[in-house]
Amino acid sequence: MSQEFDDNHTPNNDTTESVSEPVEHVDKGKRTFLKLGVAGAGVAAATAGGAFIAHKLEGTPMDDIVPPDGIAKDFKPMDQRNLILTFAGSEALNKKHPERKELFNKVLKKENPDHPEFDFRKDYKAMRTRPIRDEPGYTQLDKALQMSTMSTWKYVSHNEGNGQPGDGILNWDQSSVAKQKYKFDSKNEATLAIKSAARIYGAQACGIARFDRRFVYEPMYDMAKEETLSWDKDVPFEPKSVIVMLWEMDYHCIATAPAWTADATVAEAYTRQATGAAQMAQFLKGLGHHAIGAGNDMANSVAYGVLAGLGEGARNGHLIAPEVGCRVRISKVFTDFDFFDYAQPRDFGVKSFCEHCKRCATSCPSKAISFDDKPSLYPTYSDNKEDTWNNLSGLYKFHSDAKKCFMFWTQNGSGCAACIAACPYNKPDFWHHRFIDAQNVIAPGWVHSIMREMDIVFGYGNVADPEKVKKFWKRGSKV
Amino acid sequence: MMDLTWYLLGVLTGISALMLRYLAARMQLTLVTWGGLLAGIGALLFCIAWAVGAYLEGVPRAAAMGLLMFVLGGIVILTVTARLIAKQNRDQQGGAS
Numbered sequence: 001m002s003q004e005f006d007d008n009h010t011p012n013n014d015t016t017e018s019v020s021e022p023v024e025h026v027d028k029g030k031r032t033f034l035k036l037g038v039a040g041a042g043v044a045a046a047t048a049g050g051a052f053i054a055h056k057l058e059g060t061p062m063d064d065i066v067p068p069d070g071i072a073k074d075f076k077p078m079d080q081r082n083l084i085l086t087f088a089g090s091e092a093l094n095k096k097h098p099e100r101k102e103l104f105n106k107v108l109k110k111e112n113p114d115h116p117e118f119d120f121r122k123d124y125k126a127m128r129t130r131p132i133r134d135e136p137g138y139t140q141l142d143k144a145l146q147m148s149t150m151s152t153w154k155y156v157s158h159n160e161g162n163g164q165p166g167d168g169i170l171n172w173d174q175s176s177v178a179k180q181k182y183k184f185d186s187k188n189e190a191t192l193a194i195k196s197a198a199r200i201y202g203a204q205a206c207g208i209a210r211f212d213r214r215f216v217y218e219p220m221y222d223m224a225k226e227e228t229l230s231w232d233k234d235v236p237f238e239p240k241s242v243i244v245m246l247w248e249m250d251y252h253c254i255a256t257a258p259a260w261t262a263d264a265t266v267a268e269a270y271t272r273q274a275t276g277a278a279q280m281a282q283f284l285k286g287l288g289h290h291a292i293g294a295g296n297d298m299a300n301s302v303a304y305g306v307l308a309g310l311g312e313g314a315r316n317g318h319l320i321a322p323e324v325g326c327r328v329r330i331s332k333v334f335t336d337f338d339f340f341d342y343a344q345p346r347d348f349g350v351k352s353f354c355e356h357c358k359r360c361a362t363s364c365p366s367k368a369i370s371f372d373d374k375p376s377l378y379p380t381y382s383d384n385k386e387d388t389w390n391n392l393s394g395l396y397k398f399h400s401d402a403k404k405c406f407m408f409w410t411q412n413g414s415g416c417a418a419c420i421a422a423c424p425y426n427k428p429d430f431w432h433h434r435f436i437d438a439q440n441v442i443a444p445g446w447v448h449s450i451m452r453e454m455d456i457v458f459g460y461g462n463v464a465d466p467e468k469v470k471k472f473w474k475r476g477s478k479v
Numbered sequence: 480m481m482d483l484t485w486y487l488l489g490v491l492t493g494i495s496a497l498m499l500r501y502l503a504a505r506m507q508l509t510l511v512t513w514g515g516l517l518a519g520i521g522a523l524l525f526c527i528a529w530a531v532g533a534y535l536e537g538v539p540r541a542a543a544m545g546l547l548m549f550v551l552g553g554i555v556i557l558t559v560t561a562r563l564i565a566k567q568n569r570d571q572q573g574g575a576s
Contacts, residue, residue: 038510252537430532431481432545458533459540471537 056441057322059346065306065313070396071214072377078300080163080217081228084390084402085296088124089162092226103387104403123410130413136466137259138413141473146260146414149267157274160295165220165229169278170293174236174285181288184339191341194243197283201276203245204324207308207343211239211334215303237290240338242299243280244308246321246328247273249420251428254327256469257421258365263414269329270295277331289337300392301330309343312350315398316360316369316419320350322437325425349441350425351375354398356448359455363422363463366408370398418463424455484531488524495520506568515560522553 064070080086087093087100094101101120108115128150132140153161157168166172184190191208198206219228229235253265277293284291292298302319305311311321311328318326361369372380379388379399390402409415420426427433440451455461462468499516502508508516526549533541 428536430536432529432532458544459538475537 053438053442056349057438059309059322059348061309061344062347063345065303065345066396070377072394075214075394077214077216077218078392079219080221081219082389083163083217084120084406085162086164086221086223087390088120088406089159089164090221090223090226091121093221094121099386100389103384107382107387108407118407118410120406123407127410127413136469137256137261142260142264142469145264146267149264149271153267153271153274156271156278157295159223160274160297161270162223163217163221163297164223165294165297166222166292167297168274170274170281170295170297172236172292174290176282177285177290178288182286187339187341190337190339194280194283194340197280198243198245198276201245201279202247202272203276204248204328205246205310205321207244207305207310208340209242209244209304209307209309210342211242212303212307215307216299217297220298235292235334237336239292239334240336241334241340241342242304242308243284243333243335244301244304244310245273245276245280245331245333246305246310246319246324247276247331248324249327249329251327251426252468252472252475254417254421254426255465256472257417257463258408258412258414259464259469260414261469261472262417262421266329266415266417273329273331277333280331280333281335284333284335284337287337289335291333291335291337294332294334295329298334299332301332304332305330306345307343309346312346312348313397314350314360314423314425315354315358316364316423317398317400317402318420318423320348320354320423320425322348323429323434325427326420326423327426352445353425353440353448353451356445357424357452359422359424359452359461360419363418363461364405365412365416365418365464366404368401368404368408369419370400372398421463422461424452424461427460480535481532484528488528491524491527495524502564506564507571508564509567512560512564512567515556515563519553519557519560522549522556526550526553 081090081093087097101118104120105115105118108118128147132138132143136142150158155168157170159167160170184193194208195206213231216231219230220234221228247269249269250265254262256262273295274293277295279293281291281293295301302313302317305319305321306313311319314320314326316326319328319330320326321328355373355375358371361367361371370380375397376399377396378393379391379401381399381401382388388399391399393399405416425437436451440448443451499520502516526545529545529549530542533539533545
């Protein structure tokens with residue numbers, strides 16, 4: 001009976017009709033309200049989640065570039081004479097420290113008794129004289145490309161790559177400083193003007209940090225004159241701010257690493273890095289302030305990139321910046337102008353990702369990159385302090401053995417960049433990579449390990465792959 | 480090319496919305512089945528965008544892997560949801576007869 005009533009909606013009597021209709025109406029209203037509530041909550045949750053991810057993608061501001069206990073009590077600014085490229089580029093330093101070569105060769109022989117003798121200075125000089133061969137990435141075509149970009153870099157400031165201060169267009173001349181100082185109405189206006197100028201020069205990103213003596217090279221070293229330079233005595237003014245600019249390298253060219261082909265985009269970015277820094281320094285001089293442009297010289301570029309809020313230090317020793325990863329070169333402009341909205345170091349989630357990924361370490365042809373699970377204050381590849389002279393010791397980071405990395409360069413006949421090509425953060429600007437970036441900033445560590453595996457499965461980040469070289473040459477001008 | 484893809488995805492999203500409306504008018508859909516349909520269709524649309532993006536950036540393997548993983552995921556979700564909808568509607572009809 002009740003079944004009939006339900007199906008036909010036919011009331012048995014007047015009383016039932018008068019009671020059941022309002023009840024059904026109320027139930028429908030409740031259901032609609034509930035559905036709208038659930039939909040509203042869903043939209044609110046999605047909006048809140050989106051806002052949270054957007055906030056995380058911009059980076060969480062930090063007080064310093066390392067945790068509070070991330071700098072050792074005995075930490076000192078790096079002596080530039082201990083930079084591997086400066087050391088290898090200097091005749092006098094090699095003569096002064098024969099024990100460095102001796103010890104390094106001992107380490108190499110211990111790992112492989114047949115390892116040929118290595119000489120920092122001689123092998124570096126012979127680096128780009130390796131003969132061309134019939135192998136993708138090492139042919140006359142690749143050599144010609146490599147040397148074409150090298151030629152312009154050499155013309156503007158080649159030796160800044162080795163850390164030479166004041167080299168070429170990055171000279172320290174202050175004679176063109178305008179007598180009248182341009183007045184900005186606000187710090188924000190000044191900051192935006194600097195960043196707009198950086199964009200005109202072609203920088204991928206620009207940030208402004210306070211001058212921080214901890215991360216300069218002290219003393220600096222002039223390889224041409226074989227003498228040290230001091231920040232207090234030789235720099236023609238007292239720096240207060242550092243403008244940091246990033247210069248993107250070509251994705252498909254870097255993908256050919258460690259072939260000579262990849263060296264072309266490295267040298268090309270170095271050229272832009274030097275010209276951009278010189279242009280920015282000249283801009284500041286035109287505004288009436290002292291300024292010096294720098295590439296690899298004067299201070300630790302990665303530390304200043306982090307201080308300027310542009311990225312985070314990675315396992316491979318590079319700066320990882322949002323959207324381009326470590327596929328960037330870094331230039332710095334030191335100035336006494338200090339009317340800026342300074343940037344803060346930011347946490348983009350890179351450290352957590354690097355702890356789980358290790359893709360750069362497994363891809364490194366020279367096994368120079370640390371496999372440690374966590375960063376450390378001091379290098380862990382050797383207990384012997386005499387063997388770790390090339391490291392910025394006392395800073396909480398992953399410490400690579402730059403000597404092994406450098407030795408591979410000399411054998412390879414060009415810089416390497418395999419750790420840049422292999423890094424999962426190194427992706428071209430396509431929506432799906434930005435989507436993965438967004439989920440990486442909120443995902444826990446075990447997801448990062450999965451992401452690393454997915455990166456391999458999906459075909460990204462393979463190094464020493466001749467197909468990548470062929471692909472690069474077939475790509476033409478397509479982005 | 481990517482711009483054209485976004486346009487076509489917009490058209491496909493509109494068609495999907497109309498299909499869902501048609502389905503909702505004829506079948507009883509619960510929160511679970513709504514979720515299944517949205518997730519399944521979302522996975523298929525996501526997969527098209529992923530595959531085109533990966534192909535354009537010059538990594539066809541990533542496009543192929545994306546098709547494999549996301550299309551498969553979408554089809555599984557939609558199949559399970561379709562069976563669930565059919566079962567629920569059958570139960571309702573059975574209960575009503």
